[in-house]
Amino acid sequence: MWRSVLRKVGAVALAVLFCLWLGRNHIAESLMDDAVRVVEAKSHKVGVELTNVKTGQVSVSPTFEVTVPDVVADFDWGEPNSDQLRSQIEIEELTMKPALPAHVRVDMHHINLSFHPGDLPADFPFDSFSDGRFQSSALPVVNPKETIKLVLGRVRTLFFENEVEADFNFFGTVQLVGADDEKEDALLYTEDAGGGEKRLRLKLEDLQRIAKNSNVRVGDDTLRVISEYPLRAPVIMFITKHAQTVSKKAKEQDAAFPDDAYRHITWSYLLAKTFGAEFAKRITDSHETLDGNTPNERSMDYHNNAVAREFAASGVKESEIRSLILESPRVIRTPEEVAGRSDLLR
Known part of the structure; x- marks a missing residue:
């Protein structure tokens, strides 16, 4: 009897998983629509104002790896402006890969970030960041708000103090003023500083x-x-x-x-x-x-x-x-x- 019940339960479970697998992209699209609305409404709680968030068609692989192409959003980092948000971030592809239980690895390809002069943080010398990539280790997703807040806090510390204990890497191109006040590209990247610390470097050859x-x-x-x-x-x-x-x-x-x-x-x-x-x-x-x-x-x-x-x-x-x-x-x-x-x- 128990074997028969287990076989039936197993068959139902397999059928459900099969349906989920077949409909994973549709479900992902629906969840993404809901997620975008939540992110826009609550982004200020983690120190970022976001609006006009748009994405391409979301896909989920058989191993439940989520890929979100063509992410675009207007933003302001810090206190919201009295007028519209004028800075923008573009991510050609954002991938989330399941890792340990209730953890996910985040990989962002071809990040382009541009600050409007009125939104540029104080003492921040770069008004743009192009062709970047961000890769994280396994991040907990049980409390995504706290995870995002933690990562953003570490990114801030890295940029403004140049050293932080972190579990991510990134690189991208910034611009420095060169001859005749023309801007020239330079590679900005993270490197290991020992003891789990990360620090920023500019490429010497640049x-x-x-x-x-x-x-x-x-x-x-x-x-x-x-x-x-x-x-x-x-x-x-x-x-x-x-x-x-x-x-x-x-x-x-x-x-x-x-x-x-x-x-x-x-x-x-x-x-x-x-x-x-x-x-x-x-x-x-x-x-x-x-x-x-x-x-x-x-x-x-x-x-x-x-x-x-x-x-x-x-x-x-x-x-x-x-x-x-x-x-x-x-x-x-x-x-x-x-x-x-x-x-x-x-």
């Missing part, structure tokens, strides 16, 4: 190309440091180019002007004012590994970089630097002065 095209003299050691701080990279490149430009103009106006001292002090000063003395020292010290300088030239540069950090700490204004180059006894103006100095700094 920074080398941008520096060369911009006619900015920056060595590979400096570019390696910059590559470790992607959110600072655009500002560092701008400061470097600015220091070279103002010193070149000063030399053109007065052939006797100590432009090397001016360039180093302006560069180090602005780095210290923007990112702090410790980071400024790391950047400028890495620059002094470039070939071509004599020992006296290198000592002069180290000293002037340190003097610039003192200027930044003491409240000197950038507009005062040019006169200080000529008047301050702290500044070394030529390599020949190094031998007679007992106050060399580094």
